[in-house]
Amino acid sequence: MNPIIIAEQPSKSLSEALSSLTFSSLFILTDENTQEYCFPLIKDVLPESYFHFTFPAGEKHKNLETCAEIWTEMTEAGLDRKALVLNLGGGVLGDMGGFCASIYKRGIRFINLPTTLLSQVDASVGGKLGVDFEGLKNHLGVFNEPELVLICPQFLNTLPSNELRSGFAEIIKHGLIRDKEYFENLDFQNWKENDWKSLISHSVEIKKSVVQEDPKEAGLRKILNFGHTIGHALETHFLDGSNHLLHGEAIAAGMICEAWLSVEKCQMSSADLEQITQNLLEVYGKIRLNKSDFEPVLNLCLQDKKNEGKEILFSLLEKIGSCTFNVPVNKSEIAAALTYYQNL
């Protein structure tokens, strides 16, 4: 895995990174928010000339149409195979910018400066890149590593609090799947008061250790999908409506449902279920789920890319801090998990 550096301020480390790499031209990608809030923090250390492309923010732009615009810009800028892409943004930008770099001329190098909590603790580690397609999350993509990931907690100062809370869900997940003590030391009641810098560094270590053991998700890496089978289905189902959910909000609800399945399928204790449910509800509240949402959400679960053949394979907890994978779950069990959530 390529280096991941955590630095309080971006400018010094970026300047060092840029001088250690040779490249023919630099292509910077921002979305409209990171252009406004994050770009000023790195501007001073950029080379005299560079290309810069900004696209509208949000998951709904994580698609091939935006990629086509990026590839057009790259082509018009005349980028050759020695060009370097700098992705300055959250998970949407990192996934899509890395994907565009990996496809352009069969792959040019890129570095990631993740600017959301979610992308700092999760999306920028592990080399999964891609875009949504035909209503399916991350349906098109590749595995590829950036030259460098530079994580600067300072970017979080301008991040809206709902986005911060969304990233916190991945931190909670890391504790649930790998480290009970980490989970139990998180502050749920005053979640904004958590020491983000130290959580980022611990979460990156957890994600790295899992990914290093199983980079292509042949087995163990699947534990990182805890909460995501149902969570992604909820996220996709509510993508366009007024109930629109952030990734972490959907994953938080998904983790509650999948914790319930963990009791049913993996003998997790009901005390653990109670603790997980209470802690997650404290931070995220409950999303509104009607009976009419069940069928489309179930169908989306069945299309999830983690399925092999006809079985729906889940990553579920044996207890807080320990997760197993490839647990077959049927449609009616998923419906029962949604009912548990709905009745809370």
Ligand code: NAD
């Ligand atoms: P995002 O990239 O859409 O960013 C959230 C919002 O915050 C956007 O409006 C963005 O413009 C704004 N923003 C970003 N940084 C900011 C800053 N410093 N100050 C102010 N505003 C800022 O969303 P996200 O939550 O970072 O990422 C979600 C995406 O990540 C999803 O598409 C998900 O599939 C993907 N993801 C990928 C992986 C992976 O392993 N590749 C893992 C988890 C999630």
Ligand code: ZN
């Ligand atoms: Zn996630």
